[in-house]
Amino acid sequence: MSATIQPVILCGGAGTRLWPESRGTRAKQFLPLHGGESLFRQTVRRTPAGAQFTPPLVVCGDAHVAAVLDQMEGRDVSLLVEPMPRNTAAAIALAVARADAGMLLLVMPSDHVIADVPAFHAAIARGAILAQQDWLVTFGIAPDRPDTGFGYIASGDPLEGGFAVDRFVEKPPLDAAERMLAAGGYSWNAGIFLFRAGRMRDAMLEHCRDIFEAAERAVAAGMHDGEAFYADAPAFEHAPSDSIDYAVMEKDDRVAVVPVAMGWSDLGSWHTVHALAEGKDGDDNALSGDVFVHDSRGNLIRAGGKRVSIIGMEDVAVIVDGDDILVMPLTRCQDVRAAAKARE
Amino acid sequence: MSATIQPVILCGGAGTRLWPESRGTRAKQFLPLHGGESLFRQTVRRTPAGAQFTPPLVVCGDAHVAAVLDQMEGRDVSLLVEPMPRNTAAAIALAVARADAGMLLLVMPSDHVIADVPAFHAAIARGAILAQQDWLVTFGIAPDRPDTGFGYIASGDPLEGGFAVDRFVEKPPLDAAERMLAAGGYSWNAGIFLFRAGRMRDAMLEHCRDIFEAAERAVAAGMHDGEAFYADAPAFEHAPSDSIDYAVMEKDDRVAVVPVAMGWSDLGSWHTVHALAEGKDGDDNALSGDVFVHDSRGNLIRAGGKRVSIIGMEDVAVIVDGDDILVMPLTRCQDVRAAAKARE
Numbered sequence: 001m002s003a004t005i006q007p008v009i010l011c012g013g014a015g016t017r018l019w020p021e022s023r024g025t026r027a028k029q030f031l032p033l034h035g036g037e038s039l040f041r042q043t044v045r046r047t048p049a050g051a052q053f054t055p056p057l058v059v060c061g062d063a064h065v066a067a068v069l070d071q072m073e074g075r076d077v078s079l080l081v082e083p084m085p086r087n088t089a090a091a092i093a094l095a096v097a098r099a100d101a102g103m104l105l106l107v108m109p110s111d112h113v114i115a116d117v118p119a120f121h122a123a124i125a126r127g128a129i130l131a132q133q134d135w136l137v138t139f140g141i142a143p144d145r146p147d148t149g150f151g152y153i154a155s156g157d158p159l160e161g162g163f164a165v166d167r168f169v170e171k172p173p174l175d176a177a178e179r180m181l182a183a184g185g186y187s188w189n190a191g192i193f194l195f196r197a198g199r200m201r202d203a204m205l206e207h208c209r210d211i212f213e214a215a216e217r218a219v220a221a222g223m224h225d226g227e228a229f230y231a232d233a234p235a236f237e238h239a240p241s242d243s244i245d246y247a248v249m250e251k252d253d254r255v256a257v258v259p260v261a262m263g264w265s266d267l268g269s270w271h272t273v274h275a276l277a278e279g280k281d282g283d284d285n286a287l288s289g290d291v292f293v294h295d296s297r298g299n300l301i302r303a304g305g306k307r308v309s310i311i312g313m314e315d316v317a318v319i320v321d322g323d324d325i326l327v328m329p330l331t332r333c334q335d336v337r338a339a340a341k342a343r344e
Numbered sequence: 345m346s347a348t349i350q351p352v353i354l355c356g357g358a359g360t361r362l363w364p365e366s367r368g369t370r371a372k373q374f375l376p377l378h379g380g381e382s383l384f385r386q387t388v389r390r391t392p393a394g395a396q397f398t399p400p401l402v403v404c405g406d407a408h409v410a411a412v413l414d415q416m417e418g419r420d421v422s423l424l425v426e427p428m429p430r431n432t433a434a435a436i437a438l439a440v441a442r443a444d445a446g447m448l449l450l451v452m453p454s455d456h457v458i459a460d461v462p463a464f465h466a467a468i469a470r471g472a473i474l475a476q477q478d479w480l481v482t483f484g485i486a487p488d489r490p491d492t493g494f495g496y497i498a499s500g501d502p503l504e505g506g507f508a509v510d511r512f513v514e515k516p517p518l519d520a521a522e523r524m525l526a527a528g529g530y531s532w533n534a535g536i537f538l539f540r541a542g543r544m545r546d547a548m549l550e551h552c553r554d555i556f557e558a559a560e561r562a563v564a565a566g567m568h569d570g571e572a573f574y575a576d577a578p579a580f581e582h583a584p585s586d587s588i589d590y591a592v593m594e595k596d597d598r599v600a601v602v603p604v605a606m607g608w609s610d611l612g613s614w615h616t617v618h619a620l621a622e623g624k625d626g627d628d629n630a631l632s633g634d635v636f637v638h639d640s641r642g643n644l645i646r647a648g649g650k651r652v653s654i655i656g657m658e659d660v661a662v663i664v665d666g667d668d669i670l671v672m673p674l675t676r677c678q679d680v681r682a683a684a685k686a687r688e
């Protein structure tokens with residue numbers, strides 16, 4: 001079975017875990033953090049408009065409209081502007097409210113890395129069959145470590161091309177993550193979803209009616225301005241702020257997971273940026289810009305237009321952006337927010 | 345016995361061990377590396393013009409004339425410009441060639457720290473008595489560690505206010521430094537000298553005639569321009585490049601050492617700048633400029649007009665100067681020249 005799919009790219013995040021490069025209007029998804037091209041552009045290129053996919057719908061804040069248009073470089077795009085951030089459930093509700101009921105929507109974050117795009121496309125094909133059978137489909141990443149930074153999905157009964165979801169597990173403590181990894185049958189929730197628009201509309205009206213109705217009113221009272229459609233602020237601000245996982249997925253009883261191994265990463269820390277960096281030198285240093293390295297190993301150095309010289313350093317990040325210089329061991333990346341909060 | 349003393353400040357060094365702050369025309373001695381005031385200004389203030397000292401004679405290169413005049417802030421100074429660097433013997437020879445034979449010259453590097461100025465003055469008083477008895481006087485610092493970065497002076501027969509020098513020891517290997525520290529009777533050669541000008545003239549004519557005669561001709565053919573006296577380049581460039589230690593002190597048989605404990609440091613590395621820094625925080629961090637510190641200990645951070653944020657770092661230096669950012673463990677400070685050489 002084949003159907004045209006509408007990519008919906010959620011572009012509202014800020015990404016303070018990659019401060020100082022990621023901040024304000026220059027959010028993580030617009031930066032060339034991996035492979036020399038921004039994560040947003042990689043996301044757009046992953047589902048090229050043509051036989052299978054329509055041009056993308058990008059949901060973003062007003063502050064990011066210029067960056068989105070700049071990075072689309074004239075290719076077709078629909079821009080849907082959120083008047084204020086209200087988390088993923090409301091953002092998806094805006095897209096659903098503007099879509100035909102029969103359309104398949106593929107919702108994706110704008111700031112992930114997927115190394116194996118053919119594997120992603122194959123998973124989408126499997127998911128599309130389930131979505132047309134009115135499953136709300138999520139894609140599950142096989143865990144290779146007991147990561148405590150992701151939600152987990154427990155697979156239930158097998159379906160053709162996937163599994164019914166038994167339950168969602170919030171970001172677990174380490175011992176629980178280790179048990180799930182050992183037990184098998186769990187995957188990471190990558191925040192990528194595929195569903196029929198009308199099916200999600202019905203699910204939202206059942207599970208989070210306040211959110212959907214606020215979004216629907218915001219669309220009805222919205223207006224085009226230039227190349228973007230602006231949802232109505234007074235209507236939208238009444239939408240409760242909730243994630244799509246909490247608001248819908250965990251409550252619905254017809255949710256499927258399609259497991260996929262596709263070299264996925266949320267590139268959620270400088271540690272991960274180092275781990276996935278291409279073109280490291282022989283001493284495992286990932287270097288960008290004008291960097292002088294003497295007797296140093298395992299570092300991530302991003303010179304940001306300045307000149308960085310390191311001597312005798314191991315396993316640290318030096319991130320330069322404008323006048324900001326961040327220095328920390330790569331193992332301390334979870335603490336970046338402390339600096340970002342103090343500095344912004 | 346009391347005599348007026350001419351301070352001679354040798355200001356020709358570059359100080360690449362404190363790169364990137366120290367470089368080119370902005371040499372180490374002009375930077376506020378300790379106590380908020382440049383080392384040059386501290387050197388000038390240490391021998392204030394008045395009853396005991398004349399205004400200083402500063403020997404420097406053409407590139408440093410502006411910095412010297414700027415930092416003198418209108419106070420009396422004689423500027424003697426070396427056409428090219430020819431090491432300390434030739435620089436001192438220039439000063440000697442311009443001085444009256446009976447004058448006492450106190451030669452000092454421009455980039456040292458001396459915490460206890462009254463102790464320095466007391467040592468100068470003792471040294472002046474010896475200098476008037478035609479001793480070439482050097483000042484010896486009591487070693488508190490087996491440092492391999494300094495030359496050592498072995499004391500011989502006691503004199504009034506000091507000792508005859510038995511011998512000079514070049515920068516020693518560690519085991520030799522440890523033996524000298526254990527044996528006692530050795531002091532560090534701080535590069536500070538006091539002598540009668542005519543006595544040094546005679547010593548130079550005996551031990552390094554080429555150097556002195558080149559300096560003498562360079563003075564005879566020199567000219568005043570603005571506030572400085574320029575030694576003649578064609579004459580001076582024939583002077584062999586040698587240190588005063590090698591050229592004179594080690595060869596003369598009437599050299600005295602005046603031991604002095606005066607909180608001396610040559611501030612020869614970022615490690616030393618950290619060790620001597622005032623106003624460190626409770627975690628032994630020496631911070632200057634706009635620095636955000638999270639869970640970090642024992643660091644030297646100089647933000648140089650930028651904003652540095654450190655998380656979880658211990659015992660490192662982060663030195664920012666213009667577009668240059670240097671990051672290294674404080675224990676690796678001896679390797680700074682590798683970066684300076686690659687960058688300059």
